[in-house]
Amino acid sequence: MTQTTPTIPRPGTAPEDADPPQKTSRWRPHMPVLGAALAGTALIGSQGARLGQWIVDDAAITFAYARSIDEGLGPVQQAGSPPVEGYSNPLWLLLLLVGRRLGLFDHRAWFGVPDLVLYPKLLGLLCALGILLAVGWAARSMVRHAWAVVALTGVLLAANVSFTAWMFSGLENPLYALAATVLAAVLARASVDGTLLERRPAVLAGLLALAAALTRPDGAVLAAVHPLLLLLHVTRPRLTASVRAAALSCGAFLLPYGAFLGWRYAEFGRLVPNTAVAKAQETPTLELFAGTGDLLAFAGWTAVLAGAGVVGLALSRPGRLRSGLAPVLLPLALTLTSFGVLKPDWMGMYRFATPVWALASFAVSVALAGVLQRGTVRARALTATAVCGALLLAWGGQRERAAEFRAHPTLPMCVVSDRYGPVFNEYADRLALEHPTYLINNLGGTLLTSDLKVYDLAGLTEPTIADAFAAHDMPGLRRYVFQKLRPTLVHAHGYWASYPGLTPKRMTAEGYLPLYEEKSAKGDGGDWVRADAVQDPKRLAATQRWAKKEVTRQLRAQEAGRRGGCGDVLRPGRRLPNS
Numbered sequence: 001m002t003q004t005t006p007t008i009p010r011p012g013t014a015p016e017d018a019d020p021p022q023k024t025s026r027w028r029p030h031m032p033v034l035g036a037a038l039a040g041t042a043l044i045g046s047q048g049a050r051l052g053q054w055i056v057d058d059a060a061i062t063f064a065y066a067r068s069i070d071e072g073l074g075p076v077q078q079a080g081s082p083p084v085e086g087y088s089n090p091l092w093l094l095l096l097l098v099g100r101r102l103g104l105f106d107h108r109a110w111f112g113v114p115d116l117v118l119y120p121k122l123l124g125l126l127c128a129l130g131i132l133l134a135v136g137w138a139a140r141s142m143v144r145h146a147w148a149v150v151a152l153t154g155v156l157l158a159a160n161v162s163f164t165a166w167m168f169s170g171l172e173n174p175l176y177a178l179a180a181t182v183l184a185a186v187l188a189r190a191s192v193d194g195t196l197l198e199r200r201p202a203v204l205a206g207l208l209a210l211a212a213a214l215t216r217p218d219g220a221v222l223a224a225v226h227p228l229l230l231l232l233h234v235t236r237p238r239l240t241a242s243v244r245a246a247a248l249s250c251g252a253f254l255l256p257y258g259a260f261l262g263w264r265y266a267e268f269g270r271l272v273p274n275t276a277v278a279k280a281q282e283t284p285t286l287e288l289f290a291g292t293g294d295l296l297a298f299a300g301w302t303a304v305l306a307g308a309g310v311v312g313l314a315l316s317r318p319g320r321l322r323s324g325l326a327p328v329l330l331p332l333a334l335t336l337t338s339f340g341v342l343k344p345d346w347m348g349m350y351r352f353a354t355p356v357w358a359l360a361s362f363a364v365s366v367a368l369a370g371v372l373q374r375g376t377v378r379a380r381a382l383t384a385t386a387v388c389g390a391l392l393l394a395w396g397g398q399r400e401r402a403a404e405f406r407a408h409p410t411l412p413m414c415v416v417s418d419r420y421g422p423v424f425n426e427y428a429d430r431l432a433l434e435h436p437t438y439l440i441n442n443l444g445g446t447l448l449t450s451d452l453k454v455y456d457l458a459g460l461t462e463p464t465i466a467d468a469f470a471a472h473d474m475p476g477l478r479r480y481v482f483q484k485l486r487p488t489l490v491h492a493h494g495y496w497a498s499y500p501g502l503t504p505k506r507m508t509a510e511g512y513l514p515l516y517e518e519k520s521a522k523g524d525g526g527d528w529v530r531a532d533a534v535q536d537p538k539r540l541a542a543t544q545r546w547a548k549k550e551v552t553r554q555l556r557a558q559e560a561g562r563r564g565g566c567g568d569v570l571r572p573g574r575r576l577p578n579s
Contacts, residue, residue: 032147033136040154041129047158048124048168050406053117053564055413056347059170060444061460062087063116066096067106067448075267077447077461078454078572085264086443086461088273091214092172095123109568116413116448116570120170127174128157128167131181135362138185141192142324143369152368156361159395161402162298162350163357165409173354176215180331180355181362183208183222187229187327192320196233202226202245206252213257217276218338218352223253225331232326270463278459278466279343292340295350298401299360300394306387307364313383314367321370325363332359347410349401414566415558416442421449422576423551424489424527427515428452429575430543433533439487441496445566449574455485457496474501482510489515490528498523513540516547518555527551550576 061077065087068076075083087093096119099105105119135153139146157163166173183205190201205226212219226249234242265271296304311329314321335355345351368387372380420442428436440446441457459466464484468477477500481487490512492502497520504514504524512528527547534540567574 033133033140033150036147036150036154037129037132037136040132040150040158041125043154043158044128044164044167045125047161047164048121051165051168051409051563053113053414054168054409055117055120055170055564056409057411057413057416057442057444058347059120060116060413060416060448062089062093062096062172063106063170064444064447066093066100069093070097070100077443077456078450080453081461083267084461084463085268085270085273086275086456088217088275089172089175089215090260091211092175095175096120099123107569114564114566114568114570117170117564121168124167124169124174127178130178131157131358134178134182134185135365138188138324138328138362139366139369141189142321142366144373145369149365149369152365153361156365156391157357159391159398160299160357160361161398161405162353165349165405166351166354169351169410170413171351172215173351176212176219177355177358179208179212179215179219180222180335181358183212183225184328184331184359184362187226188324191229191233191327192324196229197238197241197245199245199248202248203252206249206254209249209253210257213253214260217273218342220257221334221338222331223250224334225327228330229327274463274466275460277463277470280470280472291342291344292336295336295339295353295356298350298398300390300397302390303394306390307360307367310371310383310387311363311367313371321367325367328359328363328366332356332363335359349405349410409563411442412563413445413448414564415445415554415562417445417449417566417570417574418576419551419554419558420446420491421570422574423547423554424491425449425451425573425575426546426550427489427527427529427543430546431529431534431539432536433488433529436488436533437485438489438491439481439485440491442491445570448570449572451573452489455487457481457492457500457502474499478502478506486530488530488533491526492528493518493525494520494522496523497525515544516551 064077065075068074068078073079075085077084077086096105099115099119100107105115107115109115110118132150132154136146136150139149143149163177167177168174186201186204186208187196190196190198195201206223209220209223209225212222227246230242230246261271264273268274270277311325314325339350339352339356342352368383371383375383420440424438424440424446427433436452437455438446438450438452439455439457443454443456443458443460446454456462456465459469464480465477468474468480481500481502490502490507492500492507497503502525504517504526507514507528511531513531513534515527515529517526518524529540
């Protein structure tokens with residue numbers, strides 16, 4: 001009888017009688033995270049949609065620069081103006097410029113929504129998706145159920161009106177939050193995988209910090225994340241490798257950023273954007289850091305304490321979770337410190353805190369998922385119940401402020417584009433003004449619709465006025481305005497009338513006549529015309545009567561919470577319908 005020798009399969013091969021291998025899509029393991037990210041993005045977008053077509057007016061300043069650059073005029077606010085860096089978000093400006101070149105921005109309306117509104121909001125939505133995907137990618141290396149981390153992060157961010165408002169405001173906030181979150185995710189993965197000292201994460205960290213710095217000036221603080229993280233892990237045997245990795249990270253940030261600063265100085269004559277000078281950022285004081293306490297109070301102390309407790313539990317035990325949390329907490333600490341250092345912003349609703357919300361939600365969500373996957377069932381249930389209760393209490397405290405902001409969001413672009421663009425174009429026509437110039441503090445929508453030469457009373461695009469604000473030299477500002485610029489038309493009210501001293505008494509003394517008077521608790525003001533530019537008193541009287549009717553109507557619409565509705569396309573030379 002012949003004995004058959006069994007065939008021994010070679011290593012790495014299957015036996016001949018084994019079942020054929022099942023084909024598994026390479027994407028299947030990622031589908032839960034992708035599904036959670038898409039659902040979270042939809043939830044965030046639905047909350048942002050509650051603000052309708054609102055775009056904050058300051059965003060329109062960058063819109064105007066994108067238009068000028070795309071039309072070959074260079075970095076100017078309008079045709080005929082000198083180059084001034086009246087924006088502080090060059091990378092966001094680049095995205096708008098690409099959109100305009102592709103015909104997606106500043107061209108038409110889509111589905112009844114102007115692309116000036118739709119395109120930046122779409123960018124915000126894509127950035128929200130990117131944030132959640134980055135969270136999921138990092139969480140896969142730290143906890144078992146990464147999809148749950150993504151889902152909870154999406155819920156936390158959607159419930160935060162500060163986050164959803166500024167993500168869809170037209171400003172650079174979504175890109176800054178995305179850069180900060182991806183940086184945290186890259187370093188979290190590298191820390192868990194033990195590749196923190198390798199070239200790839202070091203260079204990526206420097207480039208992501210560069211992206212943040214080119215999105216907002218304070219984003220430069222994120223360049224310190226990778227070196228600080230290495231400092232936490234450094235040991236004597238790995239000292240040389242740590243120094244090499246830190247040098248790579250710093251080089252990836254400093255070399256291109258230094259080149260950008262060189263170009264900025266050559267083009268504009270400043271090392272910082274003109275906007276930073278105009279806002280007169282002061283040396284940090286303890287009083288400024290009170291804003292951080294206000295931010296935490298807005299988040300809700302129950303939520304803050306619960307989140308801190310969960311993160312503390314996650315850090316209490318060594319492992320992958322603790323290794324991955326430090327790279328998230330470091331940029332969170334730096335952006336929170338940056339928020340405290342920055343001068344409080346007039347736009348409200350914690351505009352500078354967008355990356356703080358993204359990183360904090362990431363940290364709390366992954367920490368909670370890690371804590372809940374260990375311990376007894378009872379301990380998990382108690383932890384989950386306590387955290388949910390704390391979050392519900394915090395959200396309840398935010399509801400009133402959220403409703404108030406949604407009803408009256410910060411200065412909409414459409415309000416400015418109609419009130420200060422076409423109205424002053426009409427003034428110039430009705431008064432037959434020759435070569436009129438115009439001083440105004442609400443700049444964005446004005447630049448998109450005015451065909452007058454515009455000067456910026458806030459100093460964002462006017463270096464001499466910016467220097468006066470930085471030096472708190474209001475007499476110097478008035479000398480420049482009344483002796484050098486001598487604008488034909490002026491609008492000033494509230495703070496912008498009282499602080500620079502452009503009060504009705506001063507305006508009258510400098511030879512200006514009122515066209516429309518505005519009363520304000522912060523200072524009376526209104527619309528003015530230089531007396532020597534008016535040739536016909538009858539035209540003046542008729543214009544004043546027209547303004548009393550038309551401007552009053554617009555101000556009532558603003559008080560009613562108007563957000564959009566200023567037309568499909570905004571162009572210089574716009575006039576009011578039926579005027």
